[in-house]
Amino acid sequence: MKNEIAIDIEQAAAFLDLSPSRFSELLDKKVIRQNWDQYNNIFRFTSRVSDIDAGSVLLDNDDSFELVRGFPKIRRAMLIEPAIQANFSDNATVVVEEKMNGYNVRVLSYKGKLIALTRSGHVCPYSTERAQNLLNKHFFEEYPDIVVYGEMAGPENPYVRKDIYDIESLDFFVFDMRRKNDGIALPISERRMLAGKYGFRQVELFGEFGIPEAASKIGDIIRELGKKGHEGVIIKDPNMVLQPIKYTCSESNCADLQHAFKFYNEAGRDYIYSRVIREGFQSAEWNETEEELMERCLRLGESILRPMRESIKEVQQGTRVADESRIRVKDKKTISEFKFYLERLGLDIVFSPARKVGDDYIVDIKKINNSTSDKTLGIIRGQLWS
Amino acid sequence: MKNEIAIDIEQAAAFLDLSPSRFSELLDKKVIRQNWDQYNNIFRFTSRVSDIDAGSVLLDNDDSFELVRGFPKIRRAMLIEPAIQANFSDNATVVVEEKMNGYNVRVLSYKGKLIALTRSGHVCPYSTERAQNLLNKHFFEEYPDIVVYGEMAGPENPYVRKDIYDIESLDFFVFDMRRKNDGIALPISERRMLAGKYGFRQVELFGEFGIPEAASKIGDIIRELGKKGHEGVIIKDPNMVLQPIKYTCSESNCADLQHAFKFYNEAGRDYIYSRVIREGFQSAEWNETEEELMERCLRLGESILRPMRESIKEVQQGTRVADESRIRVKDKKTISEFKFYLERLGLDIVFSPARKVGDDYIVDIKKINNSTSDKTLGIIRGQLWS
Numbered sequence: 001m002k003n004e005i006a007i008d009i010e011q012a013a014a015f016l017d018l019s020p021s022r023f024s025e026l027l028d029k030k031v032i033r034q035n036w037d038q039y040n041n042i043f044r045f046t047s048r049v050s051d052i053d054a055g056s057v058l059l060d061n062d063d064s065f066e067l068v069r070g071f072p073k074i075r076r077a078m079l080i081e082p083a084i085q086a087n088f089s090d091n092a093t094v095v096v097e098e099k100m101n102g103y104n105v106r107v108l109s110y111k112g113k114l115i116a117l118t119r120s121g122h123v124c125p126y127s128t129e130r131a132q133n134l135l136n137k138h139f140f141e142e143y144p145d146i147v148v149y150g151e152m153a154g155p156e157n158p159y160v161r162k163d164i165y166d167i168e169s170l171d172f173f174v175f176d177m178r179r180k181n182d183g184i185a186l187p188i189s190e191r192r193m194l195a196g197k198y199g200f201r202q203v204e205l206f207g208e209f210g211i212p213e214a215a216s217k218i219g220d221i222i223r224e225l226g227k228k229g230h231e232g233v234i235i236k237d238p239n240m241v242l243q244p245i246k247y248t249c250s251e252s253n254c255a256d257l258q259h260a261f262k263f264y265n266e267a268g269r270d271y272i273y274s275r276v277i278r279e280g281f282q283s284a285e286w287n288e289t290e291e292e293l294m295e296r297c298l299r300l301g302e303s304i305l306r307p308m309r310e311s312i313k314e315v316q317q318g319t320r321v322a323d324e325s326r327i328r329v330k331d332k333k334t335i336s337e338f339k340f341y342l343e344r345l346g347l348d349i350v351f352s353p354a355r356k357v358g359d360d361y362i363v364d365i366k367k368i369n370n371s372t373s374d375k376t377l378g379i380i381r382g383q384l385w386s
Numbered sequence: 387m388k389n390e391i392a393i394d395i396e397q398a399a400a401f402l403d404l405s406p407s408r409f410s411e412l413l414d415k416k417v418i419r420q421n422w423d424q425y426n427n428i429f430r431f432t433s434r435v436s437d438i439d440a441g442s443v444l445l446d447n448d449d450s451f452e453l454v455r456g457f458p459k460i461r462r463a464m465l466i467e468p469a470i471q472a473n474f475s476d477n478a479t480v481v482v483e484e485k486m487n488g489y490n491v492r493v494l495s496y497k498g499k500l501i502a503l504t505r506s507g508h509v510c511p512y513s514t515e516r517a518q519n520l521l522n523k524h525f526f527e528e529y530p531d532i533v534v535y536g537e538m539a540g541p542e543n544p545y546v547r548k549d550i551y552d553i554e555s556l557d558f559f560v561f562d563m564r565r566k567n568d569g570i571a572l573p574i575s576e577r578r579m580l581a582g583k584y585g586f587r588q589v590e591l592f593g594e595f596g597i598p599e600a601a602s603k604i605g606d607i608i609r610e611l612g613k614k615g616h617e618g619v620i621i622k623d624p625n626m627v628l629q630p631i632k633y634t635c636s637e638s639n640c641a642d643l644q645h646a647f648k649f650y651n652e653a654g655r656d657y658i659y660s661r662v663i664r665e666g667f668q669s670a671e672w673n674e675t676e677e678e679l680m681e682r683c684l685r686l687g688e689s690i691l692r693p694m695r696e697s698i699k700e701v702q703q704g705t706r707v708a709d710e711s712r713i714r715v716k717d718k719k720t721i722s723e724f725k726f727y728l729e730r731l732g733l734d735i736v737f738s739p740a741r742k743v744g745d746d747y748i749v750d751i752k753k754i755n756n757s758t759s760d761k762t763l764g765i766i767r768g769q770l771w772s
Contacts, residue, residue: 075770086768245770264663269655274771276658277650280694281765284702293695297687298680305683308666316670379667382472384461384631385660 005034007043007060015065016058018049032058035123036344042110044121045070057121059110068147069183071104071119074234077247078281081215084235087245094214094235095188096221098204099246100173101162101231102153107131107172108180109140116152122345125337126327127152133330134172139198146186148195149176151203156328158338158365164229169328175203175234185240208238218247219286226251250296253278254303262307263321265372276300315376323367328360335363391420393429393446401451402444404435418444421509422730428496430507431456443507445496454533455569457490457505460620463633464667467601470621473631480600480621481574482607484590485632486559487548487617488539493517493558494566495526502538508731511723512713513538519716520558525584532572534581535562537589542714544724544751550615555714561589561620571626594624604633605672612637636682639664640689648693649707651758662686701762709753714746721749 005027013023026032026049035042043058055070077083088094105116105127114135116127130152139148153160154167165171177191178184186194195202209217214235221233232248253275260267283296311321329335332354339351352364379385391413399409412418412435421428427446434440441456463469474480491502491513500521502513516538525534539546540553551557563577564570572580581588595603600621607619618634639661646653665686669679697707715721718740725737738750765771 075772078765078771079768082766082768083770084768087770261666264666267659269659272659272662273653273655276690277694277771280647280650280691281698283691284695284698293691294684294688297691298684299687300690301683301685301687302680304662304686305666305669305679308663309670309679312667312670379464380468382465382468382470384469384473385464385663386461 007034007041012058012060012065016049016052016067039115039123042123044117046120055119055121057106057117067181067183068106068108068117069178070121071106071149072183072243074244074246076278077235077245078278079285080218080247081285083245083247084211084214084218088211088214088235088237088242091211091237091242093208093210093238095208095238096206096214096218096233096235097175097188098206098225098230099232099234099248100151100153100175100203101160101164101252102151102157102173103127103159105131105150105152105172107135107140107148107150108146109137109144114140122341125334125341126158126329129329129331129334130170131172135200136198139194139200143194145180146177147180148174148200149178150174150200156326156362158325158327158342161325171201173203174200176240187239188236189238203234206233222247222249225249229255248278250279250282250299254299257300257303258307261304262311263323263369263372264308264311265375266369311372312376312380315373316380320373321369321376323369325365325367326362327365328357328362330360332361335361393420393427398444398446398451402435402438402453425496425501425509428509430503432506441505441507443492443503453567453569454492454494454503455564456507457492457535458569458629460630460632462664463621463631464664465671466604466633467671469631469633470597470600470604474597474600474621474623474628477597477623477628479594479596479624481594481624482592482600482604482619482621483561483574484592484611484616485618485620485634486537486539486561486589487546487550487638488537488543488559489513489545491517491536491538491558493521493526493534493536494532495523495530500526508727511720511727512544512715515715515717515720516556517558521586522584525580525586529580531566532563533566534560534586535564536560536586542712542748544711544713544728547711557587559589560586562626573625574622575624589620592619608633608635611635615641634664636665636668636685640685643686643689644693647690648697649709649755649758650694650697651761652755697758698762698766701759702766706759707755707762709755711751711753712748713751714743714748716746718747721747 009020009023013020016023031045031047031049032043033046034040041060045052045054045056047054053070053072057068059066084094104119105124107114107116114131114137115123116131118124151173152170153162153165153173154170155161155163156169174195177186177194192202192205206221218233225232226249229251230249231252232246234244234246236244257272257275260271279296279300283293288296314321327338335354342349350366354361354363395406395409399406402409417431417433417435418429419432420426429444431438431440431442439456439458443454445452470480490505493500493502500517500523501509502517504510537559538556539548539551539559540556541547541549542555560581563572563580578588578591592607604619611618612635615637616635617638618632620630620632622630643658643661646657665682669682674682700707713724721740728735736752740747740749
């Protein structure tokens with residue numbers, strides 16, 4: 001198998017500033033993994049290697065190499081006021097942009113066409129078709145050394161389906177532009193200007209605030225976003241030198257729980273715990289009245305119990321618990337490519353036959369959750385918990 | 387160190403039906419561990435060995451051996467009706483007794499005095515003093531081959547402090563009697579009769595119910611127990627041949643969460659998850675009205691958020707989060723023995739000076755939760771979550 005990896009080890013290693021033996025070892029251990037089919041010149045980092053984050057991607061252009069840096073992990077504020085004070089103390093201001101609820105992709109031009117890389121560094125066929133239809137190619141010709149980082153969001157989203165935005169299908173919202181190789185980000189004003197010029201949709205900009213007023217402004221923004229069911233904000237250094245931090249709405253934390261508890265037997269314990277903990281800190285920081293606290297407690301409790309009860313009743317009525325989503329493509333070939341892609345990732349999913357709607361094809365996707373269905377069925381038949 | 391273990395390996399191994407080399411190996415690996423000081427003829431099983439459960443205890447009486455079986459793990463019903471049908475289908479009836487919220491101890495006579503073994507098989511000096519003062523010694527003289535299994539419950543409880551029972555200090559409630567060596571349990575009626583005859587307090591007996599009516603009866607009992615803040619029930623085969631199962635009140639699950647979230651940074655993810663899941667199943671089985679469901683959601687949410695908010699506020703005000711309990715002893719020596727015992731178990735606790743109340747000494751015990759206090763303090767100072 002090793003021989004199939006046709007990459008010049010000496011040169012690739014030199015490009016990454018690694019020894020050839022180290023590079024070979026990383027290939028052998030699948031820390032650096034090759035993509036398949038027409039993308040077999042693309043290699044992704046499955047974990048961090050020296051200063052190269054997991055999810056980074058090495059492009060082998062035959063005569064040269066390029067490195068696309070992964071999405072930097074954005075750390076989370078639990079108490080917004082001290083977090084801003086401690087993390088941006090050297091700044092005069094912070095910029096606040098919306099954190100959207102979708103999935104991250106990086107878009108760049110590869111062999112003359114746009115491709116979309118997921119957070120882990122895979123080339124997603126569905127996102128790629130979308131990027132090709134949504135984004136102005138000229139940008140990538142003018143700025144070949146820039147990678148566009150953004151969020152794919154909307155109802156026709158096979159990963160994180162959300163109807164909370166005013167989006168009919170799935171759209172791409174730019175939140176970052178970074179240089180290839182070193183991954184240095186453009187200052188926010190420059191990125192927004194460029195994105196605007198090329199007609200890219202961008203995540204919403206709420207403003208640039210002085211450090212002393214930022215926490216209170218963000219509190220107001222978060223409350224408004226929460227009412228609309230939106231996720232939250234990213235707080236950024238205008239120059240993108242200091243690391244951004246994130247902060248989310250209670251309603252969004254609870255929506256995450258609601259989805260997780262539908263599939264309660266697969267719900268990650270840490271996933272649940274972390275969302276619950278956020279609620280406690282937000283309640284403490286906002287000095288909530290007794291009435292506001294009770295509302296929050298009820299919201300949290302409902303987000304846990306309602307979906308569980310629903311799943312149990314579904315199984316009692318003889319159905320199996322499933323996660324449903326939908327995709328919309330222009331090229332019918334993308335459907336089979338995307339299905340093959342999901343299967344390669346090890347997902348067990350059912351695609352409905354494609355139906356034609358205007359110029360598009362729509363496919364419904366169903367992921368049966370056997371774990372929760374089987375566990376529930378067992379309990380209904382008298383199984384004990386453990 | 388090995389030489390300090392003065393036990394006749396050949397004879398002990400033969401008694402346990404193990405080979406001498408296997409027994410030696412279990413001692414070496416500390417699967418069978420020796421107690422200390424005056425109890426160094428007592429050995430506890432730290433994990434299961436063939437059919438001997440963890441927590442079982444081997445007594446070396448110089449000329450003979452005795453085995454005290456551990457507390458059998460009682461499995462939990464999630465949906466009470468199918469659980470009873472499936473687990474007691476061969477029975478005409480089940481007996482329902484109260485599951486109290488305290489800690490398990492086994493009492494037996496050892497070298498002419500009563501001792502109390504904890505769930506893990508340690509000799510607890512505090513519980514031992516209590517057992518000696520609470521239990522009629524004649525029982526153990528009359529029935530030397532019987533071990534009494536019960537719950538230590540009440541407010542003066544260093545492990546699980548509960549003010550929910552009508553107990554001034556700490557009392558012992560019998561829930562089981564088992565033969566030494568094979569661990570076979572007495573039928574419930576015989577055990578209750580014997581306990582009654584010797585004046586032992588017993589867990590409450592709610593009745594013996596036919597299988598078809600049991601689930602509905604238990605539902606009523608659970609609702610009543612819940613209102614009083616009690617924990618739940620154990621459903622037993624009258625002859626104690628089939629394994630008992632347990633079922634708990636929503637209010638008790640929530641009280642557990644309330645305590646766990648006070649120390650949110652140490653709260654076990656599985657501990658939280660399992661209690662939350664119970665609520666979902668109870669709500670589904672009881673076919674709750676919208677109003678009842680909302681009450682349950684609110685109760686669950688409050689049990690999570692109120693204690694967390696309280697802890698955050700305490701740390702903001704400069705105190706550290708602590709777990710407080712209290713013990714009451716007759717013999718002052720028990721205090722230092724108990725302190726030494728907790729320290730040997732690796733607990734970091736602070737004992738107040740003893741104060742004399744009547745014939746007793748009372749000591750307040752404080753266990754500072756550094757993990758939650760430090761984490762909270764960090765966040766108050768601007769630390770990010772991860």
